Amino acid sequence: MAPAAKAWLVAAWAGYVLAPWYLADPLSALGSGGGLWLGLTRAPWLLPVGLALVAATWPLARGLDRTRAARWLVAAGMGGLAVLWLQGFAVGLSGWGLGLASLLGAPGPAQGGMGLGAAMTATSLLMLFCAGLAGLGWCRGDAFVTSSIGLVVALVGLFVLFPVLTILGSAAGTPGGGASPALFVSRLADPSIWGLGCLAGNGTCGVAWNTLFLAILVGLGTTLLGLAFALIATRTAFRYKKALRLLSLLPIITPPFVIGLALILLFGRSGAVSALLFDVFGVPRSRWIYGLPGILIAQLLAFTPIAFLVLIGVVQGISPSLEEASQTLRARGWVTFATITFPLLRPGLANAFLLGFVESMADFGNPLVLGGNYEVLSTKIFFAIVGASQDQGRAAVLATILLAFTLGAFWVQHAWLGKRSYTTVTGKGDSGLAPPLPRRVAWLCYATAIPWALFTFAVYAIILVGSFVKAMGRDYTPTFEHYLTGFRIEQTPQGLFFSGSAWNSLFVTLKVAVLSAPFTAAIGLLTAYLLTRQTFAGRRAFEFGTMVSFAVPGTVVGISYILAFNVPPVEITGTGLILIICFVFRNMPVAVRSGIASLSQIDKSLDEASHTLGARSFTTVWRVIVPLLRPALVAALVYSFVRAMTAVSAVIFLVSAEYNMATTYIVGRVEAGEFGLAIAYSTALVAVMLVGILLIQLLVGERRLGRRTALAAAPAPALASS
Amino acid sequence: MPRHAPASIEFRSVTKRYGTVTAVDDVSFTIEPGTLVTLLGPSGCGKTTTLRLIAGLEIASAGEILIGGRDVTTQAAADRNVSMVFQSYALFPHMSVLDNVAYGPKVQGLGRARAHALALEKLELVGLSGLGNRSPSELSGGQQQRVAVARALVLEPEVLLFDEPLSNLDAKLRRRVRDDIRDLQQRLNLTVAYVTHDQEEALAVSDRIIVMSNARIAQSGTPRELYEEPASVFVADFIGNANLLPGDLLREEGDRAVIQVGALTIDLPRRGASRGPVTVAVRPDAIRLHGTQPSSPAIQAQVAKAAYLGGHVEYTVGSALGELFAVDRTDRTPMPVGAPVWISFADRDVTVVPR
Incomplete structure (x- = not known):
């Protein structure tokens, strides 16, 4: 047995015998203690786990040869995990689960959520199972690879697939705890979801149609705006390209609802512009911004940068020599654009549209702040959970519909666009010069993009100005009042006292962001390594599993985590841990993508050279791959740090009084009408993020290739794929 | 590091499959x-798959691989005492030349000083002393190649593998590097397996050649055996561009045979052929071209192409036997296209190819 396997065996026994098996829970009927002790006294269903451990120890005690020991480890690991998982569900919080009550008589024994001991034992069993597989020759007998695959599969299964499946189960669930397909169908067919009243001119349309309509508008709008920006940035001699770039990157480090907030401050009943119009032109103040127009404008502002980043890559990806060829064939500027450039852009446009579409569906903050009577799925799900009705089944059905929409969009993208990529840069020397835009296209782009850029600028100006004045639209007296409310620090005899109301949530947010970023990067890059460098059975399914959480809207993640992790065996709601886990698995696909992009540029023969020089997989990863992956590492760290600071949709379900996040706190301030504090906090948050990004850059450093021009060729961070 | 004696490599019925594709099919050979x-x-x-199987970068689907008499079939690359020089050189771009060469000893757990001493020694061996602090991208292609060789040699492996080591070098440099590799191999008494698709390179450096075709071994032997006694049409064609002509074996006379090729009747070693149609491989050098009809029997043909190449003239001629490729080293004045010629064969470099 390998030394690592022995260490895991020790850890498994330690987890089973020494560490407390259950979460420390004063209400637990079983009390605390190791798994073995509880198994012998009060919880006999824990004893089979011990049997599995004995089986895992057997080959060591008997000194079996490599292959036979490996078979024992595989059997023990698999059996132990199965038993552990089954007992977790069979014995629930309040008696038998899995329908055993009718078989064995209610209520039966009860147990709480698994704790440190159970987690240690489960992890060790998994690692022993993987070590066994390696011993049987899987993945060329490389235990590092089998363990990595096992770990990623287990984590993704537990924290991505299991919650999503729980939603589907819950959508058909009755309040009593059973399941009824008829109830599922009736919930699904609810007229408040699919009604078409607005077409007939009476009443409102169903929430599903609302969501779709909005998403299509946003997809079209962001694509057009993004295209205009991309063409200006790449194909014109526009003087302020740098400013354009900056403006397009700003929304990435802005919590999404902040834009909605700024719109309220501009166009709300007491907004700056509304006040101006009323004072000068006598235009009556109205609530027009609340509803479809407001959400649409806010989402266009928030998601145009994404379309821009996608399309700028596509525009740059068109080989200039194609357009030059067209010109040498006597096609003039406009003809070349219409017959060559634009057709080559089409898949990119479809891609940008789909991203805008999905982002709009998944957006929660803006509809919450600006929605008014215009309901969309993400907010409706939220109110089904937290509102007066508290209908988990209905929330689950709505979440299922939203999930179906987004998964459908990604499926379309994958199935249809996957085969239609016209990226024509081949890596061979291609020294052509892209022609400038035809004049009418250029003017069209300017006419679209420049007003929009000014508008974005105005929005950000409002955010900055608004945080320093008493009340936007009414009282422009300069003040630090909002910052003081949020971030007051008092000098007391005991030392500094952070008495500002925002400190608590800011500290939690920072802690969660700082803790989740390295885990996200590690698991994402590890997955990317497995996907690009290893071949194993089920690789496609593995890839799909790791990318699923990309297509799951935050609201759906939030509700699925509540449904899955509010009860044993894995009971972690209300803790800080669930926030970290949520961010790790939500942001992991971006780390995977950016890792794959970087790894596919690193020749495989580097790994092989390292192997033939006697380095194993782990050493190779550590000494050869990781140093070359620095750009991807920075991208993954920055992305997950920023997302943890700005996301609101999933965490709003998961925060508790003790663990509140900055974004949810700000949303709360907005709902309470404390716009000044909200906006001051948002500004502070953006500043904190900028500092964080700089720190990450500084800590990770840059990839040293000893090449003078290497950095120009380094892949761009994969923020574009968000 | 102990100096390892060179080891033998033995394949016993080794097969490598990727899904339904068989890349190496029941291959057996021994490298002394x-x-x-x-x-x-x-x-x-x-x-290349065969080479990677030796390195342990691929694991055989069936069969046994022995290195130095030990079964290494399921051993990972890191556990085998085998080093490889990659086609792309695979120099780690984030390390200096010295760190690249010292990588092997370092990951084996040797101290930094010891690893660097070993690396410097090998850099000197390949003639790159003083370049240790450069980054690989600051070296020329030929220098990078030598770094790769030094890195592969630093662990003094039992077996050294080369995967098309010359393919990234320009034509002039190839001949020199080829000679350097052969020189190094003989000086250090190394067991070397060397992959190439260039038959001239193979003939020049090898003690023995294993010719592969469609995942199997087509023939193995010394360069001379392969050139003079090709075992199959494939080998005859692949090594030395033979003209493959249809013939008719008229009479078996012990280990000789009388064979009719067009208008010519020739007497050749029989090589196991029996009466009936056979294929005769004729090297381009063995085709004699005559401007006027000779007195002895000859095949009539016509010049289709002629290329003057300095030391010799290459001809493509059309005949009743099909297009023939011929090299004339005697007369440097090319015959004009369309001119009638008569063909006869030299005594050497004409063989019957077993079917």
């Missing part, structure tokens, strides 16, 4: 210690 053996074949014939 201290020899340089070339795996030669067209792309996709399985030669």
Whole structure:
């Protein structure tokens, strides 16, 4: 047995015998203690786990040869995990689960959520199972690879697939705890979801149609705006390209609802512009911004940068020599654009549209702040959970519909666009010069993009100005009042006292962001390594599993985590841990993508050279791959740090009084009408993020290739794929 | 580090499958210690897979691989005492030349000072002393190649593998590097397996050549055996561009045979052929071209192309036997296209190819 396997065996026994098996829970009927002790006294269903451990120890005690020991480890690991998982569900919080009550008589024994001991034992069993597989020759007998695959599969299964499946189960669930397909169908067919009243001119349309309509508008709008920006940035001699770039990157480090907030401050009943119009032109103040127009404008502002980043890559990806060829064939500027450039852009446009579409569906903050009577799925799900009705089944059905929409969009993208990529840069020397835009296209782009850029600028100006004045639209007296409310620090005899109301949530947010970023990067890059460098059975399914959480809207993640992790065996709601886990698995696909992009540029023969020089997989990863992956590492760290600071949709379900996040706190301030504090906090948050990004850059450093021009060729961070 | 004696490599019925594709099919061979053996074949014939199987970068689907008499079939690359020089050189771009060469000893757990001493020694061996602090991208292609060789040699492996080491070098440099590799191999008494698709390179450096085709071994032997006694049409064609002509074996006379090729009747070693149609391989050098009809029997043909190449003239001629490729080293004045010629064969470099 390998030394690592022995260490895991020790850890498994330690987890089973020494560490407390259950979460420390004063209400637990079983009390605390190791798994073995509880198994012998009060919880006999824990004893089979011990049997599995004995089986895992057997080959060591008997000194079996490599292959036979490996078979024992595989059997023990698999059996132990199965038993552990089954007992977790069979014995629930309040008696038998899995329908055993009718078989064995209610209520039966009860147990709480698994704790440190159970987690240690489960992890060790998994690692022993993987070590066994390696011993049987899987993945060329490389235990590092089998363990990595096992770990990623287990984590993704537990924290991505299991919650999503729980939603589907819950959508058909009755309040009593059973399941009824008829109830599922009736919930699904609810007229408040699919009604078409607005077409007939009476009443409102169903929430599903609302969501779709909005998403299509946003997809079209962001694509057009993004295209205009991309063409200006790449194909014109526009003087302020740098400013354009900056403006397009700003929304990435802005919590999404902040834009909605700024719109309220501009166009709300007491907004700056509304006040101006009323004072000068006598235009009556109205609530027009609340509803479809407001959400649409806010989402266009928030998601145009994404379309821009996608399309700028596509525009740059068109080989200039194609357009030059067209010109040498006597096609003039406009003809070349219409017959060559634009057709080559089409898949990119479809891609940008789909991203805008999905982002709009998944957006929660803006509809919450600006929605008014215009309901969309993400907010409706939220109110089904937290509102007066508290209908988990209905929330689950709505979440299922939203999930179906987004998964459908990604499926379309994958199935249809996957085969239609016209990226024509081949890596061979291609020294052509892209022609400038035809004049009418250029003017069209300017006419679209420049007003929009000014508008974005105005929005950000409002955010900055608004945080320093008493009340936007009414009282422009300069003040630090909002910052003081949020971030007051008092000098007391005991030392500094952070008495500002925002400190608590800011500290939690920072802690969660700082803790989740390295885990996200590690698991994402590890997955990317497995996907690009290893071949194993089920690789496609593995890839799909790791990318699923990309297509799951935050609201759906939030509700699925509540449904899955509010009860044993894995009971972690209300803790800080669930926030970290949520961010790790939500942001992991971006780390995977950016890792794959970087790894596919690193020749495989580097790994092989390292192997033939006697380095194993782990050493190779550590000494050869990781140093070359620095750009991807920075991208993954920055992305997950920023997302943890700005996301609101999933965490709003998961925060508790003790663990509140900055974004949810700000949303709360907005709902309470404390716009000044909200906006001051948002500004502070953006500043904190900028500092964080700089720190990450500084800590990770840059990839040293000893090449003078290497950095120009380094892949761009994969923020574009968000 | 102990100096390892060169080891033998033995394949026993080794098969490598990727899904339904068989890359190496039931291959057996032995490479003697201290020899340089070339795996030669067209792309996709399985030669690189065979090399990677020796290195442990691929694990055989069936069969046994022995290195130095020990079974290493399931051993990972890191556990085998085998080093490889990659086609792309695979120099770690984030390390200096010295760190690249010292990588092997370092990951084996040797101290930094000891690893660097070993690396400097090997850099000197390949003639790169003083360049240790450069980054690989600051070296020329030929220098990078030598770094790769130094890095592969630093662990003093039992077996050294080369995967098309010359393919990234320009034509002039190839001949020199080729000679350097052969020189190094003989000086250090190394067992070397060498993959190439260039038959001239293979003939020049090898003790033995293993010709592969369609995942199997087509023939193995010394360069001379392969050139003079090709075992199949494929080998005859692949090594030395033979003209493959249809013939008719008229009479078996012990180990000789009388064979009719067009208008010519020739007497050749029989090589196991029996009466009936046979294929005769004729090297371009063995085709004699006559401007006027000779008195002895000859095949009539016509010049289709003629290329003057300095030391010799290459001809493509059309005849009743099909297009023939001929090299004339005697007369440097090319015959004009369309001129009638008569063909006869030299005594050497004409063989019957077993079917």
